[in-house]
Each structure stands twice: as C-alpha cells, then as structure tokens.
Amino acid sequence: MITTSAREKTGWLGWLQSQRNRMIVLMVLAAVAMVIPLVANNYMLEVLTNAWFYTVLCLGLNIVVGYAGLLDLGYAAFFAVGAYTTGILTSQFGVNFWLTIPVAVACSMLAGLIIGGPTLRLRSDYLAIVTLGFGEIVRIIARNLEITGGASGLIGIDRPSFFGIELSRGIHFYYVFLLLAILACFVSYRLQHSRLGRAWQYVREDEDAAEAMGIGRVAVKLYAYVIGAMFGGVAGCFFAVKMTAISPETFTFTQSVLILLGVVLGGMGKIPGVVIGAFALVLFPEVFRGLGSMRMLIFGIVMLIIMLYRPEGIWPQSKS
C-alpha cells in the first residue's frame, strides 16, 4: 500500500511514471527533433543547434553539480580545453578533425584530474572558488599564449568531412549537436542509474555516512569531475569546427555561470529538467530580443527566485 502511494501521481506526471509511456514521449520528441530542420528556416536552425549544444554542456555540468553536488564555477575551462585542443591541432598542425577528438577528450579529462585531484577534499565553498580561479587562469593563459592566438584567438579552423560530405551547412551541425545531445542524455541516464550514480547521491546526501559505508568520497567526486570535463571537452571540439574560429572571450566566467543557470533552472540532477533548462537559456534571449544588455540581470533574478521558491527547478520531483 505504501509503495503505490509513494509513486502515485495525478495528471500527466502520473502517466509519465510508466516506463512504456516515457518511451513513447521520448520517441515522439526525437522524431520531432529529427524533422524540424525540414521545416525550419536558417535562423531557427541556428538557435536550435545552439540549444542542443548547451544541452550537452549543461548535462556535463549536471554530473558535477546535480549528481555529485559540487559547485563548479569554472566549467567553461573544460569546454575551452576541448575547443582549443581541436583548434590548435587542426589549424596549426593540420591534424584530421576526427583524430583530435580523443586528444581533446584526454586533455579535458586531464584538466579535470589536475584541478579536481588535489581540491576535491576541500570544503564545498572553497571548491567553488578554486574552480572559479581555475576557469579564469585557463582563459588568461589562452589570452596570452602565442599558440592559442592570443586575445584574438584562433581563426580558420577547417570544417571536418564525414564520409566525403563536408560538414559546413547549418543543417549538418544541427544533426551533429542533436546526436551529441542524445548521446549525452543516454550516458547521463546510464550513469545516474548505476553503482557510481548511487555513490554520487550517497556522497551528496551525507559524506560521512557514505565514507563509513566504504565509499571513497574523493574518488567518487573525481569520477564526476572528470566525466563532466569530458562532456565539456567533446562539446568544445565540435564547437570549434562549427564556428571555425574561437576566442578567449567565449570562455569567461559568465559562460560558466550561464551553463550553471541552465542546470539550476531545469532542476539539478534531472535529465529532462536540464534539457529544458538549456533550451530556456538559449531561447529566452531570442524570444525577448529587446532586452539586450538586461539579459544577465534577468537571468540573475530568475536564478535567485528559483533558489528561494523552487530549489528543485522547473522539472518536478519524481519521488514524493
């Protein structure tokens, strides 16, 4: 009797509780996402591509913030490491784009290890500051090194080809980022419902009790950190070839905060929530174009209101 009452929900949410119904919704959504480019104009396509791109970034940060409960204020740094690795290797050494992906992934994971390894045993607020400082350090380094093109950044990054088709049109990148987003959702889902995913939740809820149960909190957090970094790195690779140019100003603190906002807005730790958060992040400024420079101010107010009145985010809690 208790088990049913805990699960029982009214309306469409109750309907969503069933695995089969959830699959139906997902299939419909995927189908819609697949056919949209056939009817959308270039502008819409560009915006939606951007939304899928932010979906990948937000899902990556969600592993760190949502699953492991660590505040990372320098997430853009991992995205930067991925983008610059691909940018440098393709534009200055002529390496094939597809070969740069594993290198970029390795580099961003390494960056995650370097910064996470020594700092993950720190208190959570210290960690937030350390990641912030790390994000700034990466950006300043990119600004001042020759190999990264200095303040003006890298230009002329080659477009990759895929079985003879050069990925250059908007529609190509729409599908590339859609695919990445679906992959990110899938990986997140599998991780969340695994031994490691549970370990993240244990550590998030009570570090000491988790430790007493034989869960090494530093190792578990490091996994979250490095996997999150990997998501950022992969997104960075494709970002670099889509834009064909990257500059340090893409990877500011504001960028990190935006990605965090997407996660918080949709609901930390909940995949559909984070996807909605990423879309809201991208669509909102497009819909309200008149806001211009007020955008970040409004985002700040939204974030405050969410934290004060609905800390679980837009997407509702699945367990009562």
Place this chain on the structure above:
Amino acid sequence: MLLLEVEHLELSFAGLQVLRELSFDVEKGTIASLIGPNGAGKTSVFNCLTGFYRPDSGRITFNGRSILRRKPHRITRAGMARTFQNLRLFKSMTVLENVMSGMHCRTSAGPIGAVFKTGSQRREEELINLVSEECLAFVGLLESKDRRASNLPYGDQRRVEWARALATKPKLLLLDEPAAGLNHDEKQELIALILRIRDELGITILLIEHDMGLVMKVSEKITVIDYGAKIAEGTAEEVQNNPRVIEAYLGSEDEELL
C-alpha cells in the same frame, strides 16, 4: 584469536585530552561492550577505530593488520562497519537504496560498465540487489524496501542502518548506542537481533551502550572507561562489583545504574 586490538590509544583536541593510554581488545566471535559515563570518550573511540579521528599515538590492529590512520572507507573495506549514534541515513533515498550503499565497497563496476551495461555490470547489479534484500530480510524490513527512508518510524530507521552496515559484509560490527530512544519491547527485539547477527552471521560485535540492562545481558566482555581511560574490564559481574565503576557512575549518572 583477537580480531581487534587497541593499544595505548591517545587522542586530544586542541590540548584537551580525550583518550589516554586506552588499551582493550575484542575476541573473534564475541560480543563486547564499551561503557562509561557521558563524555567518557566512547564515541571518540569509535571514531578513532573507523578512521574519522586521527589518534595522536597508539596502535590499532584489526584482523592482524594495522588500520591506524587509514581512511574510513578503507577501514570499512577491511571489514569493520559502524552505525551512528544519531541516525545518518540517506534520507531522500529509498530503504533499499540505503542498504545498497553497503555493497559499494564489495563491488567494482565503473562508468564504462555503467554506460555500456556490460554483462559483469549487470551481474553485479543483480548481486547488489540480492544481498541488500537479504540484509533487509534479516532485520525484518523487506516489505518496506521501496519506502523513502525518512518516512519510516524511528526504530525501523535504526534497523535500516543495521542492514546497511551488514551489507558491507563486515567481520566486526560497531554499534553506537543501539538502544537509545527504543522502548522496552523494541529493546528485547534488539537483543535478539544482536545475538542473531553473531550466531547466524558469525559477525563479531562491539557496542557502546548506556542501557546497563542490555549490556549485561548480551556482552561477554565489558570495558569501562571514564575520562578517556580504562577503569575496569571483565565480565558483567566483575564490572558491576568493581568499586571504581560504581564511583564513576555514582558521580554522574547514578540513576542509570539503578
């Protein structure tokens, strides 16, 4: 054979001596107790044993190996599990998920196994489920496995903590005031459960307790500490008649002895 051997343990916080020259041991397959008035340092002993505090000096040998200054999760992996004085459940998770945490240190699937759902990962998940349900069945909470842990009555939450500790497959189980807040009937069940854990599962038990009745009933050996030092040791009878023990308790908590 000695399962746990503590020698000359010293612990101090900011100049305050908490444990002094404390030595005691636990024989394999027995139920031992650590008692003493409030603030005597009992929980500090547990925290030293499980790696949450760093003792200043001394030796702790568990199962033939030194575990001094090891990280808590390594000590748990070595076979020592604990419960907490104030409940420390993962409140928003289900009872089953809580117990599954204990199996973490006995399994190994990582992110790659999780993403690709490899055969070994799936077998491991099944094993985690199986063992966790067994542990819940052992403490009699299997039918509550899908409830949210914080929605259970207090006594049941305690038993979830026990099941969780059992799921780590310990050799030694440390129970921190297991009878606190329980009524008379619950205490009788508790005594039965403690005996079953030892007799059916073969797990050695060390418990901290205030309830003298319970301690006298279940433990084969009692160590009494006061102000962080051992003042008496022996069977229930020996300890009961020890003048130093009576003095220590009369000074602070005479009503508990009566």
Place this chain on the structure above:
Amino acid sequence: MSNLDIILQQLANGLILGSFYALVALGYTMVYGIIKLLNFAHGDLYMVGGFVGFLILSAISGLLGESWGAILCSMVFSMLAVGLLGVIIQRIAYVPMLQAPRLSILITALAVSMILSNGVMAVTDGEYLAFSTDLSYDGLDLGNVFISYTQLALVIAACLLMVILYLFVHKTLYGKAMRAIAIDQDACRLMGINVNRIIALTFFIGSSLAGAAGVMAGVYYGSLHFSMGFVIGLKAFTAAVIGGIGSIPGAMLGGQVLGLLEAFGTQIPFVGSEWKDVFSFGLLILLLIFKPTGLLGKTEIERM
C-alpha cells in the same frame, strides 16, 4: 632607479593595494566567521560602493567641491548605503536559505552577485565612469620614491577603519556577541542574544567596509566600471584565506601580504603584468590546497 628605490616604491604600492584588499577581505571574513557563508556578492558591494560614492560626490560637489571634505562625506554616505544594501540582501536572499544545503546557498549568493553587477551594468550601459576629484598630485618625494598625499590619506583612512573595527569587535558588547555567535549560535540564542540582529549587524559592517573601499578605489584609480567587483572579490577572498578565513587580524594581514606579493610579482623579469591575475589565483589555489587555515586561522578538529 636603484634596486633599493624599486623595492621601496613597490613596497609603497603594495601597501596601498593591500589596504583595499584588506578592507574588502574583512567583510568576507566577518560574514564567513559568523555564519560560514561565502558571500559571492561581496566584491559587487565594493563596486556598488564606488558608484554610490560617485553619485553622492556629483550631487554635493556644487556645495562642497570635489576635495577631501566632499570625498569624506560621500564615503560616509556610501558606507551607510552599502551597509544597508548588505542587510537587505541578507534578509531577502540568505535568511531563508540558512537551513538549505550548502550548494543552494552558494548558488543564491552567486545569483545576488549577478543581479548587482548586471544591474549596475544596465544602469551605466556598461560604460566606464570617470571619478573626478580636485585632489592635487603633490606628494612625498623621497628621492626616486614617490607617494602622493592621496595615496597616503587613503592608507591612513583604511588603517583607521580597521582600528575602529578591531576596537568594536574586541571592546564592545556587540563585538563580544559576534564572536560568541561565531562559536555557537544555538548557545547564544539560549543566552538571550538576538542572533538575527547581530548577524544583520555583521553584514552591515562588512558591507560598509566594502563600500568604503569602493569609494577609495574610485578616488585612487579615477574610474569606475561595473565589472570591477569580480576580480577584487576573488583577490579579497584570497587575502582572507591567506590570513585565515574567519580571523579579523588575519584579513588585514592577508590583504597586505597579497598587495605586496602582487607589487613585487610584477617586478619578476619576463613575467608581464598580464600574468598578474594568474599569479594571484594560482596562489589562492595552492593556498587552499596546502594551508586552508591560513596564517592566523584556527585549526579545526582534524578529520580525514
């Protein structure tokens, strides 16, 4: 310039910079000491302080001119205004979050910081504002070392504020209550201390010090920008950590240490000033990893 002159000049520069850092660091440390909250918005309060000072100075310059009297007046009002803003922020954003998980409080503080900096950006259109004063460029000319009277006055003002703060915390009943709350909030409540009011007072004092530093920075650098709170916020936090977060003398010491390190850091050959921030942030990270208790901080009970 001889080496000695360079050393003396950088010493002077470092102490001036350090005074700003110390003033802002004090607010971080006081708030952290009392409720263990890392107030991300603190650097932005400094920035708001600069702008409020600018507004008041422009408003009263007709009456008082733009010299020391007017600057002092605008500084006092800016301190009051920013102090009040700090209390309002505490009431609206932090009080409801005190029981929430740490992650939520940090994100809330981040949101407040975004609102302040982007709010000022929207008002000022993201432009630099010239903070003009009538102060003379005279100063003490000690051979090759030059310290302007403005710099001297700013350092003295900063020191004065810190002395007042120290006396307040250590010699008054309110100060004693603050120190007591930092140790055990619940016990204070039982002893009849109005904990909420003391916390609000702490926010007021910490914020007003940041406000004062903002006005001083305006006078010193001669311009204001909405983004100026971000970097100083990070640096002041670094200073607070160097000194030992939670310790008031530590924040003062840490500010000076960081100021001096930066001043001398720019003298290292082949390391241009563009690397200055990397230097500070790197120092912060190393410090947090290896000596999180800082120079004067208390060691917490050691746990693994």
